[in-house]
Amino acid sequence: MADGANAILVGRRGRGLGRGPETAGTSGTGGRLRGEAPVLAVAAVFTLAQLIFVHPTMGLGWDEIVYVSQVTTHHPAAFFSAPRSRGVSLLAAPVASWSDSTGLLRGYLAVLSGLGLYLALRAWKGLFPARVLATAGAFFATLWVTLFYGPQAMPNHWVAIGALVTVGCSLRALRAHSGRGALWGVAAGAVLMALMRPTDAVWVALPLLVVVLVRRHWPLLLALAGGLAAGGGEWVVEAYAWYGGLGERLCRASEIQGGLGWNIAVDDQMRSLGGRGLCRPCTGAMPHPVVTLWWLLLPVVAVLGAVVAVRARRATATLLPLACAVTAAAPYLFMIGYAAPRFLQPAYALLAVPVADALWHLVKTGRDRWRPVAATLVALAVAGHLAVQFSVLAGTVNRNVESREDWARVAGELHRLGVRPPCLLTGYESIPVGYYTGCSSGSTSGNNENTTAAEITDTARRIPVAALTGPGGTPPGYARDWTPHRVTDLEIRVAPPG
Secondary structure, X not given: OHHXXXXXXXXXXXXXXXXXXXXOOOXXXXXXXXXXXXXXXXXXXXXXXXXXXXXXXXXXXXXXXXHHHOOOXXXXXXXXXXXXXXXXXXXXXXXXXXXXXXXXXXXXXXXXXXHHHHHHHHOOEOOEOHHHHHHHHHHHHOOHHHHHHOXXXXXXXXXXXXXXXXXXXXXXXXXXXXXXXXXXXXXHHHHHHXXXXXXXXXXXXXXXXXXXXXXXXXXXXXXXXXXXXHHHHHHHHXXXXXXXXXXXXXXXXXXXXXXXXXXXXXXHHHHHOOOOOOEOOOOOOOOOHHHHHHHHHHHHHHHHHHHHHHHOOOHHHHHHHHHHHHHHHHHHHHEOOOXXXXXHHHHHHHHHHHHHHHHHHHHHOOOHHHHHHHHHHHHHHHHHHHHHHHHHHHHHHXXXXXXXXXXXXXXXXXXXXXXXXXXXXXXXXXXXXXXXXXXXXEOOOOOOOOOOHHHHHHHOOOXXXXXXXXXXXXXXXXXXXXXXXXXXXXXXXXXXXX
């Protein structure tokens, strides 16, 4: 029975999980370069597209500020809530630790994300032809959410890269006579995922753990579990140091995310596809059907890829990433009460390979008279995909540039009012405005609670303190006697000098 399973999995003459048809016949340095050229080109274009379409001077967003402020010496560290992990801070540290230049950080992250995409696709070398891997990379790289978040200090893109590396190297490790390099790749990918978002890493790895236990591949189990433990170890240690234990930190993280449980968020994710970075609460109309069409077609084409793989007797190489994509997406589709398009990046990355395989099957197989029709339809679909994605990307970038310029304008007004570092801001959007002002931020309630009213009034005796109140809000009790000022749509109350 085991011999039969291995025959299906590995196959003869490099079929199954063995070498793909394009790599089997190449040899030497020239052949390797030709095989890798399409993937390398995709990664290079991806890097260039980020630098062109994502404004290099776009200021840091709210979540970026939290991560970057942990390692920079130019701004006070913002409150670091329970769900967050330190991986993004470590990723940004080589630049953010000594430079306050947002453009330099964007360029560094764009280059790094392009390199990451190349290495992630290279992990699949020999499992699929180079043309399939290049197409998979191009699909993932041209999603507006990938281009928008690639040069940002955010975790989800890097979970996606780690997922591709981990699943690809796991498939290589399952092959007969695979070397230790695949196991090291599994460990590295698992470390990357867990450093960025430990809980996401576990969801991605669940199908891999099942396969490894069924196959009793203990070296692969050691590499996968060891990588997850190494990457998530700091998060666990921090849980016991600051939150009273792992269970308590998970509970607090669940509270901040609105309470995890059965909650269908599929419609929320669809609403976010129009360019909403965070859909919480997720109300309003759906985007135009043209914007959401690709999202609805994606699982259909992925299933077609699975059918193609089963018929070609290489089912594992396609079904395993599909299973990991499903488990990666499940908590964000069915267990959370809000949405952000970046949450599904790991699922998109894993679905890209079977989707690309299905598209090439449509173009390359079938009767000769139908091939031109299939090729034309695929070409039209690709053109429509690019038009939609870059249109949404342009609108998203413009809106975010404007919102972050608003924070900078408020910071300028606060400086004019005498609120300069060292200082403290509290209330509405105090974290981002505080970063742009150079102030610490404080909150007496909500997800970022880190101080009390008594501590704020005591601080106001020593350094400048201001309370921000958003549209329609009421100032906090401790600030009602402070001098009010109107800046944009905010009411700013500045504490009298101590």
